[in-house]
Amino acid sequence: AQSVTQLGSHVSVSEGALVLLRCNYSSSVPPYLFWYVQYPNQGLQLLLKYTTGATLVKGINGFEAEFKKSETSFHLTKPSAHMSDAAEYFCAVSEGGTASKLTFGTGTRLQVTL
């Protein structure tokens, strides 16, 4: 069975600082991996995805994530945080088959301070 662990339910960074949100996964087959962002009172929006190919994936709003198979990780980074990045971020894993489903982590709330 697939699972996702997000380390840190709350992360606080200063504006302009590096953002690092951690995600580790478990999957019995090569996974598809996703990061979603949720702003208050809204649904989830896709930030980026990894399916196959290049392990460094670039997404919207300057975010990127690197798939590291040996570490079973898919951490999300952004070089310089902006106030507008404050939101909740969810990592999700799928086993990739045509009947597969997403399993979500419990989320990390990012706070950006001046």
Next chain:
Amino acid sequence: NAGVTQTPKFQVLKTGQSMTLQCAQDMNHNSMYWYRQDPGMGLRLIYYSASEGTTDKGEVPNGYNVSRLNKREFSLRLESAAPSQTSVYFCASSYISNQPQHFGDGTRLSIL
């Protein structure tokens, strides 16, 4: 560009009442999903429909039923609401099951 539309946006029910949450997508997606979101628990899958005419249970199906009315619409029904079903409910769709999902803005449901 409506995407995924959920109705209603807010609802308050009394214990034992029934109601149906509606979801419609206009992206010609084959797969649709219902999730509930509770603090500290992420999103948990209630039911999904991989394609028109099929539905399957997810992680937390008890107390819910679904109907895939056609390719566009996927409804979630609470037959006898319980306080434990107080949550934010999200509908999502994807072209096929292993593709990124697009989410509606949610229905905030309180059961007293």
